[in-house]
Amino acid sequence: MSKRLRSSEVCADCSGPDPSWASVNRGTFICDECCSVHRSLGRHISQVRHLKHTPWPPTLLQMVETLYNNGANSIWEHSLLDPASIMSGRRKANPQDKVHPNKAEFIRAKYQMLAFVHRLPCRDDDSVTAKDLSKQLHSSVRTGNLETCLRLLSLGAQANFFHPEKGNTPLHVASKAGQILQAELLAVYGADPGTQDSSGKTPVDYARQGGHHELAERLIEIQYELTDRLAFYLCGRRPDHKNGQHFIIPQMADSSLDLSELAKAAKKKLQSLSNHLFEELAMDVYDEVDRRETDAVWLATQNHSTLVTETTVVPFLPVNPEYSSTRNQGRQKLARFNAHEFATLVIDILSDAKRRQQGSPLSGSKDNVELILKTINNQHSVESQDNDQPDYDSVASDEDTDLEATASKANRQKSLDSDLSDGPVTVQEFMEVKNALVASEAKILQLMKVNNNLSDELRIMQKKASRLEKQNSTPESDYDNTPNDTDPDDTGSGRKGRQRSMVWQGDGSVPDTAEPHTAPSPILPSTEDVIRKTEQITKNIQELLRAAQENKHDSYIPCSERIHVAVTEMAALFPKKPKSDTVRTSLRLLTSSAYRLQSECKKTLPGEPGLPTDIQLVTQQVIQCAYDIAKAAKQLVTITTKENNN
Template identity: 70%
Template sequence: MSKRLRSREVCADCSAPEPRWASINRGVLICDECCSIHRGLGRHSSQVRHLTHSSWPPSQLQMVQTLYGNGANSIWEHTLLDPSASVSGKRKANPQDRVHPNKTEFIKAKYQMLAYVHRMPCREDDSVTAKDLSKQLHSSVRTGNLETCLRLLSLGAQANFFHPEKGNTPLHIAAKAGQVLQAELLSVYGADPGALDSCGKTPIDYARQAGHHELAERLVEIQYELTDRLTFYLCGRRPDHRNGTHFIIPQMADSLDLSEFAKAAKKKLQSLSNHQFEELAMDVYDEVDRRETDAVWLATQNHSTLVTDTTVVPFLPVNPEYSSTRNQGRQKLARFSAHEFATLVIDILTDAKHRQWGNTCESPKDNVELILQGINSRHNSESQDNDYDSVASDEDPVQEATCSDSCNDGRTKLNSLKWQAPSGPQPPQGPFGRQPLRGGRALSMYETGSNLRQYPHRAEPARSDDGVVLQPFQTNGCSLEAQSTVMENDYDPAPNHSELEDAGPLQATDTDPGAEEDGTLPCTEDVICKTEQITKNIQELLRAAQETKHDSFLPCSEKICLAVTEMAALFPKRPSSETVRGSLCLLTSSASRLHGECLKAAEHCPCPSDIQLVTQQVIQCAYDIAKAAKQLVTVTTKENNN
């Protein structure tokens, strides 16, 4: 950027000359003082990057400069441009204002409260308004008018909107038209480069077919931005995606924590569900961004005039879209030393690579039977030593897979980072309900809080695989409390059972708040007997899935639910052991989900593509039931032998 051009630029928030920082998702340039406030807002409100000292994808920097030059700031200050604003006393900050409280209050009102954004006329049905705006966005991205699209996004248009008539998303349209900067803007707001159109093609496919090969390569980079950023943080290198290298796991053995404590933490990381793992990876990405921005900040400041209270961001700011427990866990990431944090990052990179590519399997039931073998082996020494199933072991790479996807002809790769879409004729909208992607799905930085969830009045709720609205960190029927205990318990998820009251044919065992905690456990032989009954019924269900006998799903699920109910009845209503409560929660909620999926297969007669999805869900539920049953056998055996 030339000095002559920079001399004409002013801070979007206070009009100070020669701003040195940019807010990527707001499309504005800002000065050092205002940047210190933006950093305190968090990435969900403003993603800041230094114009010259930070690493930029060239097209992303061009996108920000274009937005700034075309007046993007007027979107965030719309009502301040009204002459009546001066009469009412509203005004923007100026360079002479104090950082606290003047500039801080203005910037928070501008970007957190969206106090000066043009508001659409009130309508009874906001979803209709959002749909209309999204359709306008779908049409606008074929042009180069970036500020129009940013305005639509600021009003609630959805970057992942699936157009029911056109059968694709705005990113498909931008990719086909070769609109690189539109693609950058959509991606910052959560657009998925791997989203499928009605014919099964991605925006990457559209770009390649239209001859926009540079754009196609950039979209591939966006798909892998999260893991690429973690790798670059550790070793300063990025994978060569053009040549098919999508992961680099830095070799830093001398810098890693190899203690037994760290090894146990790694196993617990591997035991996380895919949703939990994604959430943790996103939080670690945010912490990497905070640490890197801190380093750039300190390197670019005039230390003789450094004002501490305008620069310090000691931990990740609170994101109001996340639960309090997750926010606490995010803040605890700042306590990791460089040594400990590098170990965690490498563990996440290793697990991310494995979860995406996995291993080939010969049949849909293979992964579940790895668990079943452990259950049926009463004298298995591993089951005496830990509460985790064999798929969480890092000794045998064949058994490390943590999800059970249906493997067509034994050739499909396991894809543990896949979002499962609700069944239905139309792909869902929004980044929390995407179509399952083919060939593996990468974690993108643009899923780390930068999408429209930053606008609470427009955000769509996250949904479970079957379309049920989830509370923050609710997954598989349980509420994940792991983030608050990430440091003390090393990724050990502790479910909240109060959210299982609508569990269907099964009820959670811990729904009576008045009941006293009971430390007694049933006889080990009784638990093993019920577990073998569950195992037998699961094996019958898996045979039906392998032989595509979908009409057998429901009878099998009814047997499994009955066996699970009998198993749960062996335990007290409110066990004092947190491990027992968590296992019972997983057991009963998974059986309820299994019954619901089997009902779906029996009642709705889905098409072949949908029945494959239902089958995957059925297998995953069976896996979770088997895992929970084994955990109950393990803990019961251990406690009764003490």
């Protein structure tokens, strides 16, 4: 179903005319420029769909339209509506603002940090607050007031809340009342149409009993949304649920891949996963399908505009801080599958989803999956160094992982860390993909983007710091009501807590050099000094990244030494024992990452005994260290700027 925009509609984030995208879970319409930022946040923050070039279930589009027309945007910009916000210097983005850093900074604050939503009074027991909100949601969904329910969800109400007294969920209530738009909203926030109430009835049962046939049919579609989307991605058709057809399993034109012994072993491994881990893997593949389809629409609608640059590329799934780093790394690896490999994985998931839903037993003998994998691994003589090679992307942490670890973190025996873990592909094909992408351009571009954005933010902060010398009444940032100890890149939707930066604790970590009797000091260096040192660090990191891009590995060591000097000088600005836990954590991440960077770069020296010879692996580790250094420096700039302005 296509969307005909009215001229009165404007972008929710910058007020630009004629928005052509929607953020489904936020209930807003957004323009192309703002959508480029939304896409980089990930689906856990914003689920984007093109209003004209993406197929829409009619009631889902109606739900988003209703929220937009009833002021859903005021939920995300609550504090900006206060006249005091204008006086304090906080404002929303304008159409004329640059995408980076202006619009991007505002959008991250608005949706990722939830910097402007209405805050509830602090209570000792957060679970009580969430329970109260969920009970309000449970009551509200029987009405047509969508924006009230969205506000409750934004504050932490749970879409799958099971009411202890009523014995059902909000989706049961909405279905019984025939509130199809409320059902759409709840489903977007994760409500399960298959949940049974205390009487054993599902929301579908209540919709049918009430004569709400359209709602009942839509709930079934929502129940099979994941497998329907995967099937449609491959063959452009959806199952006919009305006539009892709930699965379509496409067939590959070339079935040779499916007949290989490796493919059979991979399928056995997939079948051996618990339902919970299988669901996680299927959801990750669903997100990757969404990323690929959205990318295709994005490129088709931009027509070579200036927006199609490295700053708008989403080369793999953005990190979801609510997931483990292992799972995030596995999710990112899905982008490396070519069309044939990815299609094979999707078909295997569809086939096993059907088997699990219908309760069919596993076919064939119950062979030991580990034994099969080790046997095949030996037959193909996979090089031993690849068995222990961490295969991850620059934005994730340095854990040894693969796609298998994503789906079996409870069973991480070292014997299974083989190159057979990325789905049903041949060893030859897998090694080709792996070798081509281990030090891929996408990784370096991603970190270059982070570094360039940091440089832009530093220039802005420098200007603000200069103005502050003349007038102390101006706040340092448009987004100064965010918590002091959080970083916009590390926070989720705000509903399930925040993930702190994990400090690397391996060899070379820097101990606390402060004497035991030294008292904690609240004194911090000036913002200008910190910015000046951070600029030097980012400049040196850019030199290192250019060397990585150009495969100038002999430049790694001198670059790392310059970075280490700049980091040491920056750390020296701070007291030996800072009073702030956040400052101590950021300093420890900064200095330990610099030490580790030097250690990794030394591995490029020829003839070093006991060190790996895989230069691509070293490059990955170097990029990760550089990312951690840039991130820690950014945190310190943010902290000192805020503290010095208070």
